Amino acid sequence: MSHRVSTTIIISAIAFMAVCCVDSHPARGDDRQAPQVAGTTGNTQPTVVKMLTLEAVEPRGNTRTSLSVIEKHLGLSPGDRIDQAALVAAVTRLRDSGLFDSVEDFTRPGHARGSLILVLDVEERGPDLRLGTGNNDLDGWYLIPAALSLDNLTGHGERAAVQLMFGYRMGGLRAHYRRGATPVDRTFWGAELHAMGHERIYFEDGVEYGHTVARSGLSLHLGRRFGRALSLSASLLAETVDADSTGSVWQDNDVSGVDSGDDVAFADLPAGIAAGVGKRQRTTWRTDLVLDTRSTERRSGSPVAGLWGRLRLGYTVQETGDFPDASLDLRTYRDLGAGVLGLRGRAAVVDEDAPFYDRHYLGGLYTVRGFPSQSLTAPAGDGWICHGSAEFRATLMGDATRPRMVGFLFLDAGRGGEPGGPGGDLAVGAGWGVRLRLGWLGYLGADFGLPLSDSPVDESFHGHVSLGWSF
Amino acid sequence: MGGRRHGLLLSVLMTAAALSAQAAPRITAVAPEAHEDVLVCRLATEGLPGERIVSTLHSGLVSAVELKLEILQDGDRSVASNRLLMRLSFDLWEEVYAVSVAGHEARLPDLDGLETYLGALPPLPVAALSALDAATPAVVRAGLRLHPIAPDTRGRMGRMISGGPSAQVGRGDDVQEVSVSLGRLIRFFYGGDEDADMDVSRTSAPFRPEELIHAPH
Numbered sequence: 001m002s003h004r005v006s007t008t009i010i011i012s013a014i015a016f017m018a019v020c021c022v023d024s025h026p027a028r029g030d031d032r033q034a035p036q037v038a039g040t041t042g043n044t045q046p047t048v049v050k051m052l053t054l055e056a057v058e059p060r061g062n063t064r065t066s067l068s069v070i071e072k073h074l075g076l077s078p079g080d081r082i083d084q085a086a087l088v089a090a091v092t093r094l095r096d097s098g099l100f101d102s103v104e105d106f107t108r109p110g111h112a113r114g115s116l117i118l119v120l121d122v123e124e125r126g127p128d129l130r131l132g133t134g135n136n137d138l139d140g141w142y143l144i145p146a147a148l149s150l151d152n153l154t155g156h157g158e159r160a161a162v163q164l165m166f167g168y169r170m171g172g173l174r175a176h177y178r179r180g181a182t183p184v185d186r187t188f189w190g191a192e193l194h195a196m197g198h199e200r201i202y203f204e205d206g207v208e209y210g211h212t213v214a215r216s217g218l219s220l221h222l223g224r225r226f227g228r229a230l231s232l233s234a235s236l237l238a239e240t241v242d243a244d245s246t247g248s249v250w251q252d253n254d255v256s257g258v259d260s261g262d263d264v265a266f267a268d269l270p271a272g273i274a275a276g277v278g279k280r281q282r283t284t285w286r287t288d289l290v291l292d293t294r295s296t297e298r299r300s301g302s303p304v305a306g307l308w309g310r311l312r313l314g315y316t317v318q319e320t321g322d323f324p325d326a327s328l329d330l331r332t333y334r335d336l337g338a339g340v341l342g343l344r345g346r347a348a349v350v351d352e353d354a355p356f357y358d359r360h361y362l363g364g365l366y367t368v369r370g371f372p373s374q375s376l377t378a379p380a381g382d383g384w385i386c387h388g389s390a391e392f393r394a395t396l397m398g399d400a401t402r403p404r405m406v407g408f409l410f411l412d413a414g415r416g417g418e419p420g421g422p423g424g425d426l427a428v429g430a431g432w433g434v435r436l437r438l439g440w441l442g443y444l445g446a447d448f449g450l451p452l453s454d455s456p457v458d459e460s461f462h463g464h465v466s467l468g469w470s471f
Numbered sequence: 472m473g474g475r476r477h478g479l480l481l482s483v484l485m486t487a488a489a490l491s492a493q494a495a496p497r498i499t500a501v502a503p504e505a506h507e508d509v510l511v512c513r514l515a516t517e518g519l520p521g522e523r524i525v526s527t528l529h530s531g532l533v534s535a536v537e538l539k540l541e542i543l544q545d546g547d548r549s550v551a552s553n554r555l556l557m558r559l560s561f562d563l564w565e566e567v568y569a570v571s572v573a574g575h576e577a578r579l580p581d582l583d584g585l586e587t588y589l590g591a592l593p594p595l596p597v598a599a600l601s602a603l604d605a606a607t608p609a610v611v612r613a614g615l616r617l618h619p620i621a622p623d624t625r626g627r628m629g630r631m632i633s634g635g636p637s638a639q640v641g642r643g644d645d646v647q648e649v650s651v652s653l654g655r656l657i658r659f660f661y662g663g664d665e666d667a668d669m670d671v672s673r674t675s676a677p678f679r680p681e682e683l684i685h686a687p688h
Binding site for chain 2: 050052084087088091092104105106107108109110114116117128129130131132133134135136144147149440441442468469
């Protein structure tokens with residue numbers, strides 16, 4: 001309980017700071033701004049003057065970052081034909097790369113008519129203490145209360161950090177080193193060390209239980225981009241996983257007479273959970289094929305067109321039995337004028353030898369809303385699931401390209417089962433939600449879903465709170 | 472010989488002084504006025520447009536000067552503000568400069584003309600007079616920031632404290648992270664500099680709204 005209280009306090013503090021950041025800088029269109037004397041206040045968009053030729057990029061103040069690294073992050077190289085918008089976008093990319101604390105830019109005429117030299121006065125970033133947030137499909141959202149960022153420490157444009165992180169159902173330490181972050185890098189690779197504890201949730205007889213699973217290991221990944229849209233990567237994870245021999249009640253339940261925190265002895269664990277307890281040392285090979293054609297143009301917090309898809313194939317070797325797994329995740333977006341329609345479909349399958357923490361569960365923010373997380377699947381998890389979501393997103397406040405608040409309607413559906421066996425009932429949920437943009441924090445969200453099929457809990461609706469956007 | 476040496480020294484000093492002036496734009500005066508029901512402000516500046524903007528203009532690009540005009544009452548309480556983007560361009564064929572800000576457009580035949588124009592800017596809108604408490608003394612704080620390459624200013628405020636996002640790379644889109652530099656965040660809240668995003672700023676003398684002179688039409 002205290003864990004949840006402290007999480008709430010920290011979220012509130014960060015949200016408050018983010019709101020302060022927003023409020024401290026009234027955006028254009030803020031009602032406190034002055035009316036115009038005549039005409040417009042001045043267009044914030046640069047005018048396209050003409051096409052020019054970039055003769056050279058001339059960085060100054062860089063002591064360890066090479067010109068080639070800077071050009072990669074700019075996405076420009078000498079000889080490119082550019083206009084003002086392209087140049088502004090390139091310098092913005094460089095600023096956003098995080099390689100530098102400051103980037104001041106100006107140009108001077110080149111030697112040939114119609115050419116220019118881009119001069120960049122940069123201040124390289126040193127080690128930096130940061131805080132932040134994140135989310136992923138497995139753990140939901142989490143906070144990063146402290147992270148030592150070591151980005152670009154060697155001047156190769158690398159990403160490196162040591163992060164302390166904890167969320168509603170996870171916590172731990174992670175360190176990573178990654179190279180090849182720019183869009184023009186064909187090859188990307190990296191390594192990650194982690195020591196995490198996860199609380200895996202399952203439902204039985206309407207009671208929500210948690211089971212602690214500790215994971216620590218080292219992963220290496222190597223990938224290659226083929227053009228702008230397609231990439232193929234492979235990773236190798238050597239990991240130790242330790243599932244507790246006992247569980248605990250996660251939420252009070254008056255009907256069953258249990259309280260949050262009550263222990264669940266090994267003998268009382270569901271068979272599928274009991275089969276997965278104990279320590280396992282294993283190695284997992286994973287291959288990802290990713291297609292990303294999403295538009296960079298955004299409306300109502302979403303790309304206005306395009307597709308993101310990932311096919312993942314994996315194989316885990318461990319003493320208690322090797323097992324393969326596979327998943328296909330597709331997300332597509334369409335501009336409908338008044339808003340954006342986002343569609344997501346995901347299918348995943350894993351072999352029966354997989355322990356419960358590698359199996360699939362339905363219910364919650366990332367699968368079928370309107371139901372508590374993981375509530376639609378038996379304690380041991382499913383061997384396969386498929387689920388889909390449709391969201392119609394529209395701007396409620398602010399500029400549509402950078403909205404302050406977005407509202408949406410959603411319809412989710414999902415089903416799971418065992419390979420070769422009958423599938424479970426189709427679960428359906430529908431509802432509405434909002435996303436509020438809080439400065440650097442990104443989107444804070446609340447979703448309210450109505451269960452349109454049988455629910456394992458006695459609820460007329462279920463609310464979900466999130467940081468970020470599930471898709 | 473001595474005369475030539477003195478001449479050379481004088482030339483070097485003048486050049487250095489000119490560069491120094493170029494590198495440090497200043498707001499030398501902030502004069503609020505009433506224009507019908509709008510509070511406007513005249514700014515006098517020095518050092519504009521500066522060497523970098525001139526160089527960029529001569530490359531064929533558009534430059535900008537961002538202006539932040541803010542009314543403070545009751546000490547440092549901000550009651551209204553306005554941000555303007557003054558756009559500067561240079562026609563490479565006709566070799567004339569152009570400036571546009573808040574509906575004012577000017578074409579200037581040479582660099583001297585541009586410097587003169589920027590030295591005494593036309594009245595710029597700050598806020599509706601109704602936004603002010605008429606009985607309370609107020610000041611206008613004006614800040615300016617040079618953008619040699621005219622930007623898309625949306626999102627710049629977020630970047631100012633975020634120090635760049637830290638998105639996960641190469642792990643698929645099921646992991647999303649954002650982070651902020653703790654040092655920048657602390658400076659943002661406790662730095663005490665409300666104009667941290669401006670290159671220079673200056674505050675007008677205190678005035679009472681009902682005492683404002685009305686600018687000529």
